[in-house]
Amino acid sequence: MIKLKKRLLLPIIFALAGLAVALPGAVATDDPDPPPAMVENLEAFLSPGGIALTWDTVSGADGYEVFRSRSLSGDFELLEPELMGAEYTDSAIEYGIRYFYKVRAYRLEANIVPEEPHDLPSDIFVRVYGDESEPADAVFTLGNTKITSIVTAKHRALTVTWDPVDNVHFYEVTRSDTQNGTYKKISTVQGTSFINEKLTTSVYYFYRVIPCVEFQGKIGRGGTNTLRGRALLEEIDISSIKAVKPKILEIKWKRNKYADGYRVYRSTKAKGPFKRISTIKNNKTTSFKAKKQKHGKLYYYIVRAYKTVNSTRVLGLSAHPRDAWMDYYGHRNETLARKQRRVFKSTKNTWYSTRSSSWRNMKRITVKVWSIDKKGRKYTRRVGVTVHKKLAKTVSKIFLEIYNGKEKFPMHTVWGYNWRTTSTGGRSEHSIGTAIDINPRENYMIRNGKIVAGSFWRPTKNRYSIKRNGDVVRAFRKYGFVWGGDWVTAKDYMHFSYFGR
Ligand SMILES: [Zn+2]
Numbered sequence: 001m002i003k004l005k006k007r008l009l010l011p012i013i014f015a016l017a018g019l020a021v022a023l024p025g026a027v028a029t030d031d032p033d034p035p036p037a038m039v040e041n042l043e044a045f046l047s048p049g050g051i052a053l054t055w056d057t058v059s060g061a062d063g064y065e066v067f068r069s070r071s072l073s074g075d076f077e078l079l080e081p082e083l084m085g086a087e088y089t090d091s092a093i094e095y096g097i098r099y100f101y102k103v104r105a106y107r108l109e110a111n112i113v114p115e116e117p118h119d120l121p122s123d124i125f126v127r128v129y130g131d132e133s134e135p136a137d138a139v140f141t142l143g144n145t146k147i148t149s150i151v152t153a154k155h156r157a158l159t160v161t162w163d164p165v166d167n168v169h170f171y172e173v174t175r176s177d178t179q180n181g182t183y184k185k186i187s188t189v190q191g192t193s194f195i196n197e198k199l200t201t202s203v204y205y206f207y208r209v210i211p212c213v214e215f216q217g218k219i220g221r222g223g224t225n226t227l228r229g230r231a232l233l234e235e236i237d238i239s240s241i242k243a244v245k246p247k248i249l250e251i252k253w254k255r256n257k258y259a260d261g262y263r264v265y266r267s268t269k270a271k272g273p274f275k276r277i278s279t280i281k282n283n284k285t286t287s288f289k290a291k292k293q294k295h296g297k298l299y300y301y302i303v304r305a306y307k308t309v310n311s312t313r314v315l316g317l318s319a320h321p322r323d324a325w326m327d328y329y330g331h332r333n334e335t336l337a338r339k340q341r342r343v344f345k346s347t348k349n350t351w352y353s354t355r356s357s358s359w360r361n362m363k364r365i366t367v368k369v370w371s372i373d374k375k376g377r378k379y380t381r382r383v384g385v386t387v388h389k390k391l392a393k394t395v396s397k398i399f400l401e402i403y404n405g406k407e408k409f410p411m412h413t414v415w416g417y418n419w420r421t422t423s424t425g426g427r428s429e430h431s432i433g434t435a436i437d438i439n440p441r442e443n444y445m446i447r448n449g450k451i452v453a454g455s456f457w458r459p460t461k462n463r464y465s466i467k468r469n470g471d472v473v474r475a476f477r478k479y480g481f482v483w484g485g486d487w488v489t490a491k492d493y494m495h496f497s498y499f500g501r
Contacts, residue, residue: 033109033128035107035128035129035130036058036060036061036105036106036130037060037131038104038105038130039055039056039058039103039104039105039130039133040056041054041056042101042102042136043136044101044136044137044138046138046140046166047089048169049089049091050091050140050215051090051093051101051140052087052088052090053066053088053090053101053103055086055087056086058086058105058130061105061130062108062127063082063083063084063105064080064084064103064104064105064106065078065083065103065104065106065129066080066083066088066102066103067102067132068090068099068100068101069099069100070097072100072137074100076102079092079101091215092215092216093140094140094215094218095140095141095215095218095219095221096139096140096220097139098138098139099137099138100136100137101136101138102133102135103132104129104132104133105129106127106128106129107130108125108127108128109126109128110125110126140213140220141220141222142167142211142212142223143165143211143222144165144211144222144223145162145165145211145222145223145224145225146163146224147160147161147207147208147209147224147225147227148161148162149161149229150207150229151229152231152232152234153197153231155231156198156199156200156231156258158195158199158229158231159193159194159195159196160173160193160194160195160196160207160227161192162192162193165211165222168211168212168222169213169214170188171210172188172189172209172210172212173186173188173189173196173207174186174207174208174209175196175207175208176205176206176208177205178206179226179228181206183206183208199230201230201231201232201233201258201307202230202231202232202233202316203230203309204229205228205230206226206227206228207226207228207229208224208226209224210222210224211224232315232316233256233259233306233307233316233317234256235316235317235318236253236254236262236303236316237253237319238251238252238253238302238303238322239253240252241324243293243326243327243328244289246397247292247293247294247326248289248291248328249289249290249293249299249326250287250288250289250290251264251287251290251303252286253286253287253303255284256283256316258307259306260283260306260313261279261282261305261313262279262283262286262303262305262306263278263280263303263304263306263313264277264278264279264302265277265303265304266290266299266300266302267299268298268299269300270300270321272321274302277290283305288303295326296478298323298324298333299323299324301321302319302320302321302322304319325338327342329393329397330391330394330479330480330498331480332477332478332480334480336499339480339499343390343391343434343498351432355419358417358419358431358432358433359419361388361433362387362388362389363386363387363388363389363392364385364386365384365385365386365395366382366383366384366385367382367385367395367400367403368380368382368399368403369383369402369410369411370409370410370411371410371412372410378410383411383414385414386416386433387416387417387436388432388498391433391434395416395436397479398476398478398479401475401478402471402472402475407467407470407471409466409470409471411439411464412439413437413438413439414436414438415430415438415440416430416436417431417433418430419431429497429498429499429501434498434499435495436476436481436495436497437494437496438496439464439466440494441454441455441464442455442456442462442464443464443465443466443493443494444456444493444494445484445491445492445494445495446490447490447491452490453492453494454494457491457493465493466483466494480498481496481497482496482497482499483495484496
């Protein structure tokens with residue numbers, strides 16, 4: 001509302017009474033107020049609503065008029081005749097047209113000179129104008145969209161992401177099969193990303209994202225970069241890696257029916273580099289046997305699907321590598337849990353409570369060992385030993401390596417399974433067939449200075465005594481066994497056990 005000043009009341013009464021005509025000079029000399037000051041600092045800038053104008057508030061002004069022209073020297077038409085605040089947004093614009101603006105302030109004064117023409121809604125007041133501002137101009141154009149990334153979203157889909165454009169109302173996402181082809185609008189989007197689904201995997205699509213504004217029912221469009229992307233085949237999940245032979249790991253994975261084949265990669269480090277070890281040229285074969293794997297070594301595998309596009313193999317996404325020990329036999333880095341699973345198939349119930357339940361899991365194996373005849377010559381002898389069936393291959397391998405060793409270590413006694421208690425009253429690991437004694441007499445067990453079993457241990461003098469780092473200890477250790485000679489509280493030099501007790 002216009003605030004009336006008290007000094008205006010008298011002239012109003014004059015005006016109503018028709019006396020103003022008779023007294024023109026009286027009020028003019030009564031009123032010392034000058035016109036409002038010129039509008040200063042008019043600025044025009046873009047906003048989502050159109051071209052916004054701001055200027056400095058003029059003290060004493062009752063309102064402002066905004067004028068607009070399409071050229072600086074052209075006719076400025078009155079755009080807004082009655083504006084209270086010192087800001088205005090022109091949304092009656094066309095995209096790409098430069099507009100020039102001027103603003104002037106006015107003060108309302110009683111109409112004491114009615115013969116002067118004016119365009120006020122009331123004929124009570126006249127406007128006393130300040131000078132027009134300096135012109136300000138602006139043209140509404142949008143910046144360019146910058147598409148920043150196009151990545152595989154999920155199966156047969158791409159996520160297109162771009163930086164926001166100032167003052168935009170929405171974006172038109174367009175796509176073409178070739179860079180310079182025809183781009184068709186595939187979606188209108190408010191945000192700054194879009195998921196394009198149901199694509200053909202592994203082929204390139206080209207995207208342009210056009211920023212748009214709409215004024216007066218017409219759409220104005222900015223520019224865009226072009227970026228291509230392709231939806232890659234999904235990651236292949238390796239379902240299992242298993243040691244199926246002493247030097248062979250079998251890798252199995254889930255089929256991807258969209259693939260033309262798979263590639264298998266291997267590394268000895270989690271972060272690679274990964275080397276391709278196989279290409280499988282169909283999607284139905286979902287396993288591969290990696291050969292020449294080293295015993296007791298940790299490997300990392302990745303399987304990637306591929307699709308052939310224009311005779312090029314386009315690889316699918318890469319999953320995280322899956323690791324596996326070459327653990328056909330037990331090995332020195334084997335965890336307790338892995339050992340328990342190897343022997344008992346689980347990490348629970350890792351013992352046998354009765355002799356018969358243990359016996360059912362035993363296996364008799366025959367191994368070659370060196371013996372010494374009465375003339376002191378070494379010869380090969382075969383001895384039988386009963387061990388847990390799950391360790392039969394491991395124990396056979398250990399004895400083979402000892403037999404093939406340079407020492408040609410002689411054995412006159414080899415004991416395996418034996419349902420018995422230990423010297424301290426617990427049940428011996430021999431009871432579950434996972435411990436082996438060799439040459440007990442020459443490799444005694446000693447606790448607190450007392451000999452518990454056997455007679456002595458003289459590894460430098462007696463050929464039947466087991467040397468600390470000899471072939472026997474190294475072979476057992478290599479395949480996951482612990483030597484009783486390495487124990488701390490007691491020493492049991494004849495004794496090798498898988499679980500270390
Ligand atoms: Zn023993």
